Amino acid sequence: MAASSKPRVLIIGCTGYIGRFITNASIRLGYPTYLLVRPEVASDVYKAAMVIGFKSAGATLGSVTDEKKLVEALKLVDIVICSIAEKNLNDQVKLIQAIKQVGTIKRFLPSEFGMDPGLMDHAIAPGNKVFMDKMKIRRAIEAAQIPHTYVSANCFAGYFLSGIAQFGRFFPPRDTAVVYGEGNAKVIWVDENDVGTFVLKAAEDPRTLNTSVYIRPPKNILSLNEVLQLWEKKIGKTLEKQTLLEEEFMSMISNEKASLPERAALAHFYQIFYRGDLMFEIGPDGRDTGELYPDVSYTTVDAYLDRYL
Amino acid sequence: MAASSKPRVLIIGCTGYIGRFITNASIRLGYPTYLLVRPEVASDVYKAAMVIGFKSAGATLGSVTDEKKLVEALKLVDIVICSIAEKNLNDQVKLIQAIKQVGTIKRFLPSEFGMDPGLMDHAIAPGNKVFMDKMKIRRAIEAAQIPHTYVSANCFAGYFLSGIAQFGRFFPPRDTAVVYGEGNAKVIWVDENDVGTFVLKAAEDPRTLNTSVYIRPPKNILSLNEVLQLWEKKIGKTLEKQTLLEEEFMSMISNEKASLPERAALAHFYQIFYRGDLMFEIGPDGRDTGELYPDVSYTTVDAYLDRYL
Numbered sequence: 144m145a146a147s148s149k150p151r152v153l154i155i156g157c158t159g160y161i162g163r164f165i166t167n168a169s170i171r172l173g174y175p176t177y178l179l180v181r182p183e184v185a186s187d188v189y190k191a192a193m194v195i196g197f198k199s200a201g202a203t204l205g206s207v208t209d210e211k212k213l214v215e216a217l218k219l220v221d222i223v224i225c226s227i228a229e230k231n232l233n234d235q236v237k238l239i240q241a242i243k244q245v246g247t248i249k250r251f252l253p254s255e256f257g258m259d260p261g262l263m264d265h266a267i268a269p270g271n272k273v274f275m276d277k278m279k280i281r282r283a284i285e286a287a288q289i290p291h292t293y294v295s296a297n298c299f300a301g302y303f304l305s306g307i308a309q310f311g312r313f314f315p316p317r318d319t320a321v322v323y324g325e326g327n328a329k330v331i332w333v334d335e336n337d338v339g340t341f342v343l344k345a346a347e348d349p350r351t352l353n354t355s356v357y358i359r360p361p362k363n364i365l366s367l368n369e370v371l372q373l374w375e376k377k378i379g380k381t382l383e384k385q386t387l388l389e390e391e392f393m394s395m396i397s398n399e400k401a402s403l404p405e406r407a408a409l410a411h412f413y414q415i416f417y418r419g420d421l422m423f424e425i426g427p428d429g430r431d432t433g434e435l436y437p438d439v440s441y442t443t444v445d446a447y448l449d450r451y452l
Numbered sequence: 453m454a455a456s457s458k459p460r461v462l463i464i465g466c467t468g469y470i471g472r473f474i475t476n477a478s479i480r481l482g483y484p485t486y487l488l489v490r491p492e493v494a495s496d497v498y499k500a501a502m503v504i505g506f507k508s509a510g511a512t513l514g515s516v517t518d519e520k521k522l523v524e525a526l527k528l529v530d531i532v533i534c535s536i537a538e539k540n541l542n543d544q545v546k547l548i549q550a551i552k553q554v555g556t557i558k559r560f561l562p563s564e565f566g567m568d569p570g571l572m573d574h575a576i577a578p579g580n581k582v583f584m585d586k587m588k589i590r591r592a593i594e595a596a597q598i599p600h601t602y603v604s605a606n607c608f609a610g611y612f613l614s615g616i617a618q619f620g621r622f623f624p625p626r627d628t629a630v631v632y633g634e635g636n637a638k639v640i641w642v643d644e645n646d647v648g649t650f651v652l653k654a655a656e657d658p659r660t661l662n663t664s665v666y667i668r669p670p671k672n673i674l675s676l677n678e679v680l681q682l683w684e685k686k687i688g689k690t691l692e693k694q695t696l697l698e699e700e701f702m703s704m705i706s707n708e709k710a711s712l713p714e715r716a717a718l719a720h721f722y723q724i725f726y727r728g729d730l731m732f733e734i735g736p737d738g739r740d741t742g743e744l745y746p747d748v749s750y751t752t753v754d755a756y757l758d759r760y761l
Contacts, residue, residue: 160497185615185621185622185623186620186621186622187622188469188610188611188614188622191610191614191615191622191623192610192614192622195614195623195759195760198759199759301497301500301501302497305497305500305501305504306494306500311495312494312495313494313495313496313497313500313501314494314500314504450504450507450508451504
């Protein structure tokens with residue numbers, strides 16, 4: 144294989160929900176791609192097959208068995224992207240120490256890829272825990288003076304757009320749709336393949352060093368009402384709307400019979416659909432992918448929904 | 453789209469382990485492909501995405517909400533392939549009734565795709581339950597005089613070959629390998645993509661009407677010892693072997709601290725690796741894919757293992 148002029152990328156968390164799209168993007172865009180997987184992956188028939196699929200597509204595999212292995216892997220690469228699961232976010236403390244020790248990593252992207260935790264001080268429980276955990280990691284990265292980029296990917300289409308934000312449903316509604324309050328808060332919907340593309344673009348971009356990058360495909364900044372209207376036009380039918388008032392939604396979040404992950408997910412829905420927390424003016428330390436990469440094509444909400452017709 | 457001369461195939465169970473490979477094969481080989489999915493799939497973010505991926509690749513989706521819907525779907529197709537999970541095998545009774553009622557289905561392949569349950573009267577508990585369940589379905593198919601084919605796919609490579617039969621491991625061993633008894637029983641290893649190809653071939657083949665079809669890629673009939681030797685040659689290293697005696701293995705199967713699915717899986721290992729139950733002379737009602745389709749290329753054990761180097 145000819146040496147690539149592209150930076151070498153290490154991905155930790157390649158079998159996770161968004162990790163697999165980032166990994167596909169890294170391979171597809173021609174970055175020399177290294178993957179570190181936990182030994183437990185060998186016991187999961189689906190994840191083991193996925194990892195070998197990445198290898199067959201060109202990635203180089205390594206196993207994280209100890210810190211020595213981790214340091215060795217870090218010496219091989221320029222960029223580190225971590226996409227480990229929410230429950231393991233704190234494992235990044237060791238990774239940060241190892242990156243500091245190696246000293247040659249040009250950019251670290253910690254596991255974020257959702258809402259910007261730096262702007263979520265006001266978030267309600269139990270949805271706020273993940274933001275606090277991510278902020279702890281940010282503080283550790285900054286204390287260690289590691290060059291970094293924080294990527295806010297907004298609403299993954301497979302989770303949010305597939306079911307047009309009908310909680311826990313991943314096909315669009317055909318008869319009845321729940322509307323959260325007025326339904327006019329602007330939401331940002333992003334195809335996971337595009338998340339992968341923008342993450343890789345941002346990871347090697349000198350303009351994004353030590354900034355937060357917001358993935359905001361201009362055509363995909365649409366309210367729930369706007370997306371529902373688009374869908375109704377496609378299916379040629381007006382859906383029956385059920386308005387869910389803010390106080391009803393709040394009581395769902397505080398319902399202790401629901402599981403904690405479900406309540407945390409509902410709390411994030413609250414921030415997004417009632418409070419409109421995805422839309423704000425980007426500050427001086429932030430960058431908008433719409434401005435950084437105006438020529439990168441992406442899947443629009445309009446095109447995404449066509450697959451369900 | 454131009455009308456296809458190929459028979460129309462309905463697949464029930466497309467999101468299951470082997471169902472997804474059968475579905476891919478059906479689409480890839482150009483069969484007009486119809487998929488029936490349970491409404492619950494809409495609540496599973498991964499399965500919902502998989503189903504929409506099949507649709508984007510050309511499949512037609514339907515939802516199984518009631519028997520009327522099922523009968524309507526059956527009227528659209530020539531061949532029905534069912535690959536539902538072991539725990540739901542009995543759901544096929546309703547399907548058989550509907551196929552009988554419609555009367556136009558040219559071939560039904562029930563959910564089998566493992567060892568031939570018709571030859572497993574001697575199977576030990578708790579591995580025998582699935583064989584008994586499958587036999588009940590066979591009797592119902594035959595009583596209803598539905599044209600059928602039973603496909604025995606032997607050992608799925610992703611489950612058995614990926615870890616070279618090291619129980620619960622899906623990457624090949626690098627240091628130590630467990631050998632079941634002498635390790636000389638002949639085993640048949642089949643890439644899941646090839647399972648898909650042979651299932652579709654058999655489903656429309658007049659020679660396989662009302663027979664059992666055994667997927668036996670000639671080069672993939674190899675003992676555990678032979679596969680281990682092949683792997684050792686590839687990695688240039690002799691593995692340390694740990695012989696597991698039959699009585700030790702039997703005590704693992706009867707260990708009530710293990711879960712029932714794990715004990716059933718161990719019992720199947722016993723049939724395959726200690727008793728050699730995959731190899732037998734095929735009777736007059738059976739056909740061998742090696743003879744039926746000598747020109748169909750398939751992934752050899754040798755080639756399969758290269759992905760792990």
